Amino acid sequence: MSTILSISDLSKTYKGGFTALHPLSLDIERGEIFALLGPNGAGKTTLISIICGLVNASTGRVAVDGHDSIAGFRRAREQIGLVPQELATESFETVWATVSFSRGLFGKPPNPALIEKLLRDLSLWDKKDNKILTLSGGMKRRVMIAKALSHEPRILFLDEPTAGVDVDLRRDMWRLVRRLKESGVTIILTTHYIEEAEEMADRIGVINRGRLMLVEEKDALMRKLGRKQVTVTLASQLAALPPRLAERGARLGDDGRALTWIYEPARVQAGMPGLLADIAAEGLTVADIDTRRSSLEDIFVDLVKGAQ
Amino acid sequence: MNLRAIAAIYRYEMDRTRRTILQSVVAPVISTALYFVVFGAAIGGHMGAVNGVPYGAFIVPGLMMMSLLTQSISNASFGIYFPRFVGTFYEQLSAPISVVEIVAAYVGAAATKSVILGLIILATAALFTPLTVQHPFWMLGFLVLTAVTFSLFGFAIGIWADNFEKLQLMPMLVVTPLAFLGGSFYSIDMLPPFWRSVSLFNPVVYLISGFRWSFFGTSDVNIVVSLLMTLGFMAACLAVIGWMFRTGYRLKA
Ligand SMILES: Nc1ncnc2c1ncn2[C@@H]1O[C@H](COP(=O)(O)OP(=O)(O)OP(=O)(O)O)[C@@H](O)[C@H]1O
Numbered sequence: 256m257s258t259i260l261s262i263s264d265l266s267k268t269y270k271g272g273f274t275a276l277h278p279l280s281l282d283i284e285r286g287e288i289f290a291l292l293g294p295n296g297a298g299k300t301t302l303i304s305i306i307c308g309l310v311n312a313s314t315g316r317v318a319v320d321g322h323d324s325i326a327g328f329r330r331a332r333e334q335i336g337l338v339p340q341e342l343a344t345e346s347f348e349t350v351w352a353t354v355s356f357s358r359g360l361f362g363k364p365p366n367p368a369l370i371e372k373l374l375r376d377l378s379l380w381d382k383k384d385n386k387i388l389t390l391s392g393g394m395k396r397r398v399m400i401a402k403a404l405s406h407e408p409r410i411l412f413l414d415e416p417t418a419g420v421d422v423d424l425r426r427d428m429w430r431l432v433r434r435l436k437e438s439g440v441t442i443i444l445t446t447h448y449i450e451e452a453e454e455m456a457d458r459i460g461v462i463n464r465g466r467l468m469l470v471e472e473k474d475a476l477m478r479k480l481g482r483k484q485v486t487v488t489l490a491s492q493l494a495a496l497p498p499r500l501a502e503r504g505a506r507l508g509d510d511g512r513a514l515t516w517i518y519e520p521a522r523v524q525a526g527m528p529g530l531l532a533d534i535a536a537e538g539l540t541v542a543d544i545d546t547r548r549s550s551l552e553d554i555f556v557d558l559v560k561g562a563q
Numbered sequence: 564m565n566l567r568a569i570a571a572i573y574r575y576e577m578d579r580t581r582r583t584i585l586q587s588v589v590a591p592v593i594s595t596a597l598y599f600v601v602f603g604a605a606i607g608g609h610m611g612a613v614n615g616v617p618y619g620a621f622i623v624p625g626l627m628m629m630s631l632l633t634q635s636i637s638n639a640s641f642g643i644y645f646p647r648f649v650g651t652f653y654e655q656l657s658a659p660i661s662v663v664e665i666v667a668a669y670v671g672a673a674a675t676k677s678v679i680l681g682l683i684i685l686a687t688a689a690l691f692t693p694l695t696v697q698h699p700f701w702m703l704g705f706l707v708l709t710a711v712t713f714s715l716f717g718f719a720i721g722i723w724a725d726n727f728e729k730l731q732l733m734p735m736l737v738v739t740p741l742a743f744l745g746g747s748f749y750s751i752d753m754l755p756p757f758w759r760s761v762s763l764f765n766p767v768v769y770l771i772s773g774f775r776w777s778f779f780g781t782s783d784v785n786i787v788v789s790l791l792m793t794l795g796f797m798a799a800c801l802a803v804i805g806w807m808f809r810t811g812y813r814l815k816a
């Protein structure tokens with residue numbers, strides 16, 4: 256794999272002195288899907304905006320396929336498509352005209368066949384002659400995606416592509432992203448929906464308060480941190496945890512009824528029956544059992560909380 | 564040079580004019596026609612010739628210039644302000660286009676509209692008063708030069724403005740008075756010496772004077788001075804716009 260986007264020591268202090276991004280370095284591999292996760296105000300949009308030329312960096316530099324984003328802005332930007340977070344569209348233009356305009360803006364010769372395919376893929380074909388102001392919000396977002404793809408970018412930035420989008424469209428979007436990846440496009444997306452990152456990303460970066468806290472392969476991250484937790488609700492209250500259960504590493508909740516135990520999924524066979532046997536041996540009655548796998552969300556919340 | 568991008572923006576801007584043909588062309592033509600009725604026909608009948616030119620014809624270049632100034636400024640300032648206001652300008656900022664290309668496209672479109680409008684007004688005026696243009700080449704030259712210069716000025720205003728009030732403030736507060744006092748309706752030679760000297764600080768005087776010379780062969784100030792002043796103002800606008808893009812002033816955070 257080779258690096259297609261190289262970010263080095265990039266930082267941003269806005270006018271007024273607020274530092275939205277502390278010096279940050281990151282390499283994006285050709286053809287990967289990289290998910291940037293972070294709470295509101297973490298600096299995700301700021302980072303993307305600097306790379307795409309909407310915001311001036313305070314320090315650092317960005318290279319797109321070897322081209323400096325400022326000195327070689329033409330070659331750098333040609334390769335980038337951006338779908339910003341905010342819905343911003345023309346009103347009186349038609350869908351067809353606005354998408355064709357975008358292609359021209361990026362210096363590409365007209366290609367009606369390509370634009371037709373894009374609009375069909377995004378279920379916008381029957382709206383192609385509609386004025387944009389007659390479209391719904393979700394359709395407008397799709398228009399913005401079509402605009403970003405109109406010049407056949409090699410790198411696509413999706414800043415919260417599925418915010419305010421219904422379930423169907425979200426599935427469509429995921430399918431589109433996978434198809435783009437198959438055709439070799441590198442995709443960088445930000446999202447608040449952890450399941451989205453979990454579903455799609457090859458690698459995940461967590462950003463908080465302008466600092467990149469972690470960058471990991473998604474699978475490794477899930478393996479490393481993706482534990483399972485079982486919660487056994489007891490029929491009656493316990494004053495203290497029996498030593499036998501404490502030795503296993505189980506914990507008793509404040510209410511004296513919820514017994515929680517965390518285990519590695521790989522060793523569940525060995526652990527679970529033993530735990531249940533011990534509970535029975537203590538003469539306790541089980542009212543309910545609930546198991547769940549810790550999700551990226553827990554990992555994320557832990558990371559972000561830990562930093563505060 | 565990203566010529567396709569220039570063409571895309573230019574075409575977009577011209578389409579916008581076509582959509583808003585009423586504001587863009589019809590309104591200025593009507594207001595100019597009203598000026599002719601009031602100043603040319605009603606008042607002009609009681610005025611003598613100015614520098615040997617009948618008053619009705621004398622005011623034609625000034626009226627054209629006035630429309631040219633206000634329309635260039637409003638077209639160009641709106642053209643750049645609006646995409647910033649609705650947030651679609653992100654696309655231009657993220658596209659592989661240089662400042663020169665962006666300016667050429669927006670200012671080119673605004674200036675084209677103004678020149679077309681100027682010619683329409685000229686045709687309208689010809690219906691009211693007999694007209695001959697002594698130096699048609701220079702007339703067109705001044706028309707284009709003024710349209711480009713004030714479209715640049717408008718472009719800078721469109722970047723500077725961060726609300727609609729400011730967008731209208733400059734044209735109303737500065738440009739209209741300067742145009743009125745720039746000799747649209749009189750020769751500055753008709754003024755007392757003191758006010759004549761004051762007028763020489765008004766850049767519009769040079770535009771109107773030069774333009775009028777191309778019609779009638781007479782002018783208030785030397786034609787070369789007119790030309791140099793216009794070019795100087797244009798250079799100043801270019802410098803300001805260059806600085807705005809270099810620093811990202813109100814375009815980039
Ligand atoms: N133009 C600006 N001027 C000053 N501060 C800004 C500006 N834009 C963003 N900020 C601040 O920078 C910080 C990061 O903002 P940013 O938009 O990058 O966050 P984000 O991670 O995209 O958040 P969200 O998930 O809400 O979209 C915020 O505290 C924000 O208030």
Ligand SMILES: [Mg+2]
Nearest residue numbers: 299300301340
């Ligand atoms: Mg954001």
